[in-house]
Amino acid sequence: MKKVSIVVPVYNMEQFIESGVQCLREQTYPEIEILLIDDGSTDHSASLCDRMAESDPRIRVAHTKNQGPGPARNLGIELATGEYLHFFDVDDYLYPQAVALLVEAMETTNADLVVGGFEVDDQNKNKRAIPKADHLLLTGEQVRRNFYPHMFMFGEQGILQSACFKLFQTRTIRENNVQFPSLRRNEDEVFLVEFVNVVKSVYFIPNILYRYYANDHARLWKKVTYDYFDIIRVSSNRIIPLVLGWNPENVEVRNKLLGDFYYKTFQSIWFLFNPNVKRTHRQRYDRMKEITETFLSDLPCRDFGENPAVYRYMCKKQYGLLYLRMAYFTWKHRND
Structure with missing residues (x-):
């Protein structure tokens, strides 16, 4: 059973850490490691991360100076021991079967990237489900040659703009030296476009895996x-x-x-x-x-x-x- 490394950048998120990490601990797929990258937090986030690591051997914590989510995720990629990588934002929610479904899809197709569905919650109790295409496998060349359907986060073949609700082959990232840029925002889009530039295949599954809480x-x-x-x-x-x-x-x-x-x-x-x-x-x-x-x-x-x-x-x-x-x-x- 292949390991999934879940990379979680944390910066001043003390009110979300326990609930965010708990949904990762409840994943039905057993072979995971949770990498909490404390990005120089100035609140109690760092100590909360350390405390959770003490209670669960699957959790590892790294502390670094504040550089933004991109460098924090890059450190997570460097530290990961899993064959697969998943990126999670600690103020969101990952459904219990999410990692298992992503791994099943990856194992079935050996794709470089698996993209699942998600839902958006505007925190006013309005939710919108965004399923992806029903088990659609495309070559990297097909994705690049007509990139238009993949530019819409809310489309059934959307790949941009978030690195979440996806599973990545760790070796593809490392062999091609794909990294998140040192930006405070929009780092996901740059990473995804540069990753798509080197992939051999992308697979879409319709399952709703992730709940994204939109900012007001x-x-x-x-x-x-x-x-x-x-x-x-x-x-x-x-x-x-x-x-x-x-x-x-x-x-x-x-x-x-x-x-x-x-x-x-x-x-x-x-x-x-x-x-x-x-x-x-x-x-x-x-x-x-x-x-x-x-x-x-x-x-x-x-x-x-x-x-x-x-x-x-x-x-x-x-x-x-x-x-x-x-x-x-x-x-x-x-x-x-």
Whole structure:
């Protein structure tokens, strides 16, 4: 029976650790190790991890300085002794049969990557189940040659954006030196695209394995840095050339890539209005202008199917209207 290493980055998550680790301990698949990577937590997360490791020999803990979830997961990959790897976020939930079903699929197909279904919980008791394709096996070349169906997290063949609810061949990651980038967000997408670049096969199963708890705006304000744009620019500039290289003539893929870059840029401007970050109107305005000019200079083309007011203001460099629009958007969604 092959071992599964479950890598769990932990940073200031003391209110979630016990419940998150407990669902891993309750997995019906017996041959697992749980790698808790304490990413320089400043609350009681580190001591909670150590305490849980004392009560369960399957749990191992590593403590490191705070570098973000990407380097924490890379350390987990380095420490893993399992033939398979699963990545778990400690504030989510993994169903008891999840690892067993993923391993069964991996053993049946010997795929490099198995993708399962998941559900989204917005914490207002609204749940949405996202099953994946029913036991669909694709070669890596098939996935890369038409990547469009795999770009949608909520699609039945979706691979992006999260590394969770999946099982990876450890040797494929190590032999190709695939790593998470040192980014505070969007590190999953870069890792997944670079992993897809080297896989020989991908297998989808319909089973709902994972419950993902979506962030509301208040929690996003606490988690996202003021300069989010610097992060998404790095991730987009790594993803876009690679995927376009697989699909040079595919307009749908190009439009989706550039549309995602726009949406994340929109978010980065919105995050400038974070009420938890004290900035003057002039500071927010100047940074908004700088983000817009950098975004437009990075775009290989401006016609990719987007035409909302914010994008028109950006293209026309109508910064006053753009600022007012984003301030209104922040006010309108302040209680979401």
